[in-house]
Amino acid sequence: MNGWSEILEELCGRIAHRFRRPEVRTRLRRYLTGLLGEVGRKNCWQMAESMGERRPRGVQHLLNDAHWDADAVRDDLREYVVERLGDEESGVLIVDETGFLKKGEKSVGVARQYTGTAGKRENCQVGVFLAYASKKGAAFVDRGLYLPRKWAEDAQRREEAGVPEKVRFATKGKLAREMLQRAFDADVPARWVVADTVYGTARGLREWLEERGRSHVLAVPATRGVYHEGHQRQARTVAKRLPEEEWFRASAGTGSKGERLYDWACVALPAPETEGAGRWLLMRRGIEEPEKFAYYLAHGPAETSVDELIRIAGGRWSIEDCFEAAKGEVGLDEYEVRKWDGWHRHITLCLLAHAYLAVMRSVAHREEDAAKKGISGRACTTS
Numbered sequence: 001m002n003g004w005s006e007i008l009e010e011l012c013g014r015i016a017h018r019f020r021r022p023e024v025r026t027r028l029r030r031y032l033t034g035l036l037g038e039v040g041r042k043n044c045w046q047m048a049e050s051m052g053e054r055r056p057r058g059v060q061h062l063l064n065d066a067h068w069d070a071d072a073v074r075d076d077l078r079e080y081v082v083e084r085l086g087d088e089e090s091g092v093l094i095v096d097e098t099g100f101l102k103k104g105e106k107s108v109g110v111a112r113q114y115t116g117t118a119g120k121r122e123n124c125q126v127g128v129f130l131a132y133a134s135k136k137g138a139a140f141v142d143r144g145l146y147l148p149r150k151w152a153e154d155a156q157r158r159e160e161a162g163v164p165e166k167v168r169f170a171t172k173g174k175l176a177r178e179m180l181q182r183a184f185d186a187d188v189p190a191r192w193v194v195a196d197t198v199y200g201t202a203r204g205l206r207e208w209l210e211e212r213g214r215s216h217v218l219a220v221p222a223t224r225g226v227y228h229e230g231h232q233r234q235a236r237t238v239a240k241r242l243p244e245e246e247w248f249r250a251s252a253g254t255g256s257k258g259e260r261l262y263d264w265a266c267v268a269l270p271a272p273e274t275e276g277a278g279r280w281l282l283m284r285r286g287i288e289e290p291e292k293f294a295y296y297l298a299h300g301p302a303e304t305s306v307d308e309l310i311r312i313a314g315g316r317w318s319i320e321d322c323f324e325a326a327k328g329e330v331g332l333d334e335y336e337v338r339k340w341d342g343w344h345r346h347i348t349l350c351l352l353a354h355a356y357l358a359v360m361r362s363v364a365h366r367e368e369d370a371a372k373k374g375i376s377g378r379a380c381t382t383s
Helices: 004-018 022-036 044-050 057-065 070-085 155-161 172-185 205-211 235-241 306-314 317-329 340-382
Strands: 092-101 111-115 120-134 137-145 192-195 215-220 225-228 231-234 248-255 258-269 277-285 293-301
Touching: 004 022, 004 070, 004 340, 022 044, 022 057, 022 340, 044 057, 057 340, 070 120, 070 137, 070 172, 070 340, 092 111, 092 172, 092 317, 120 172, 120 317, 137 172, 137 317, 137 340, 172 205, 192 306, 205 215, 205 293, 215 306, 225 235, 225 258, 231 235, 235 277, 235 293, 248 306, 248 317, 258 306, 277 306, 293 306, 317 340
Parallel strands: 092 192, 192 215
Antiparallel strands: 092 120, 111 120, 120 137, 215 293, 225 231, 248 258, 258 277, 277 293
């Protein structure tokens, strides 16, 4: 793979105008390089050491006090991802959240709340994220910190944590809508939106997407009611009533252990008022554990095939891979900042570093494919 340093320089150059002071731009470049490097734990002290600084004050200044707009850099991030990984046919937008476990009570938004990171209620912060995935690769394009209602309504804690006056309590579903709207306004080339049950059950999100003509596949719980064959039934009841011949085996995509194979079934639901659109209940059943089901409500062009719905539903795993890579490779969860700006700044810069790695992997795959085609072409010529 060639040109990795040039691609990093291009990325730094893309956002340099967001940082007015030259010393801050220099420190930004070193910070990104540190996030991408072999730093043991990417907290302020170890990042400072990797940057050749004796104390963490410079890193803390970059994240807490320097004058730059993390939301503007977020917009640059989205533009970079679309430019490098965008694909109209295969692109999807994926909403999900992740938790950041904490011990104290001072970090902005920290509360005892459920997080899938631990699989239970823990003292943590929760961030809502939007990722973009296509056949070229996957990377994050937006982020937001979930501020629990107790935090949002506590003036003293807000002031101590630097929460902006304009920020009010917003459900995770509302945060998701805001991020999706920014992506839509920026013409991100995605034909589908996909999300898990937290957002499949978010009040008004599916209706909001339908009103905007945005195709989607959103996971819902087994108890979700649907109107099927003239009756209102729970999704699990529909699944149990289906004859076995309605189920078929298919892959939801390739994972670290190979193809993600499941048994699937799909039933049409009453069509929406929008001409040319359809609604479906997509059901997934485990092979080795047939008692485990997953359910999805889908809306999209009436001619959409079941195979396409399965591909879209399986695309949600891309964001799980992104979380794993961002935490394992660029220190997404290794910050020591406590305030609102510090959180959004560190997270945004980590997402930039992760996007850089995603682009590099995409470039490497293209070069590998080109090399294979070149070898194949020469073999055909000489045979």
